[in-house]
Amino acid sequence: MYQPILGLKGSSDRVQIDDRLQYQPTVYEFYTAASDFTTDGYKRLYDAVQYVQSRGISQIVLHHPMKFENYHSDVVAPEKYYPGLYRFIETTTEQLIRLGHDLNVQVLVHGGYSGAEVQHMVGLYPSVEAARQAVYDRLDRFKDEGGSHIMFENSIAPVFAYGHPDQEDEILAHHYRLAFDTSHCFIELHGDNAGLQRSLKHLAPDVVHYHLVDSLGQTHDSLQLGTGKINWAKVLPLLNPGATSIYEINLKDQNDCAEQMASHRYLVNLCHQLKEE
Incomplete structure (x- = not known):
């Protein structure tokens, strides 16, 4: 069974890094922003x-910046309607992949986000299926460039x-290295634990990294483990025991x-309880 590992997330700010490092995590995930790409x-x-x-931390993940100007x-996002955003995603992903290859670290790119904004973007395509195919085409290219240094995270969209x-089968057919955010899936399924x-x-065999996050299953709430409904x-x-993970709270x-x-203490205690049963 999966054994909880300590994975922490923070920015490239030294204060945040040192706060996390005092606990000697196995995994550190960098939250990046547009300012990291000047x-x-x-x-x-x-x-x-x-x-x-x-x-001494060898397992490092670089999370692609969530925002560019006012957009996720x-x-x-089609290049025709969002040229600045499209180019930002291209150039920053390229920079992160280069860093991933240079320093032997992982790059995480979101397959999408959530809300009215992405719904509008999807509506610019002839169909949802066409929008999905555009995403797959772009991720396929990133996969070819990133190789074993890139992974893709699930959206609420x-x-x-x-x-x-059915959509999972489509994704698996592309042989992506997957990042699985538990809260995103739970929210997408409106709080359905069985789902x-x-x-x-x-998806477990293809998952290389988890974002362990609790949720009430309705909105993007990013709750501490044990305080939601998961x-x-x-x-x-x-969980895939060979994957890394962080607590994205x-x-x-x-x-x-x-x-x-x-959250880590909660999961470790739960793991002990399950072993004793």
Whole structure:
């Protein structure tokens, strides 16, 4: 069975990094922003990755920036209507892939986000299927460039969502290295634990990284484990034991990862309980 590992998330800011490193995590995931892709920002990010590596952490993930100007970084955005966003996603993904190859770290790109904005973007295509195909075409190209250094995360949107067996089969046919956000799938399924469990089991062999996050199953709430409605006792046995993971939890203070650590304690305690049963 999957054994909980300590995976923490923070920015390239040294205060945040040192806060996380005091707990000696196995995995560190960098939250990146547009500011990390200026000339100076990219150098700082590069140096920050090397700093974390110098502290003995070899499993590092670089999360593609979530936003560009007022938009989420939705790969479904057509170049014709969103030229600036389209180019931003292209150039930043290219920079991250280069960093991934140079420093032997992982790059995570979202297959989509959620909300009215992405719904509007999908509506610019002749059909939802055409929008999905545009996403697959783009991710296929990123996969070819990134190889074993890139993975793709599920959305809460009509494109690249987990929880629907037919769409999951489409995704599996592309042989992507998958990142699985538990809350995104749970929300996509409107709080259906059985559906989440089916999805976890179906996709597990192709999952290389998990975002372990609780949720009430309605909106993107990013809750501490044990405070939402996900049945973690049923989730734990379905996780790929060879994958990495982090706790992607909303923090009261970005310089203090207390909620991430509380989530880890919850999962470790639950794992002990399951072994004793």
